[in-house]
Amino acid sequence: MNLTDAQEGKEYVVRQIDTDDEELNAFLFSLGCYPGEPITVVSHLKGGCVVSIKDGRYNIDNQLAQAILI
Numbered sequence: 001m002n003l004t005d006a007q008e009g010k011e012y013v014v015r016q017i018d019t020d021d022e023e024l025n026a027f028l029f030s031l032g033c034y035p036g037e038p039i040t041v042v043s044h045l046k047g048g049c050v051v052s053i054k055d056g057r058y059n060i061d062n063q064l065a066q067a068i069l070i
Helices: 022-031 062-067
Strands: 011-013 038-045 048-053 056-061
Touching (some): 048 062, 056 062
Antiparallel strands (some): 011 038, 038 048, 048 056
């Protein structure tokens, strides 16, 4: 399951980042989004979703949300 299928307000644990793009992996790592970390979908938007990772909230697009497996 990926973040686009996640229920709002429920905390999940990142299982895997499904991308071959090293730059994208580095970006997600800098946000604190890597396997084993908790992540919460705050709300779903038309073009993506708002997620809470550690103490920050981020707006990510659907393509990125589909790459984060929970």
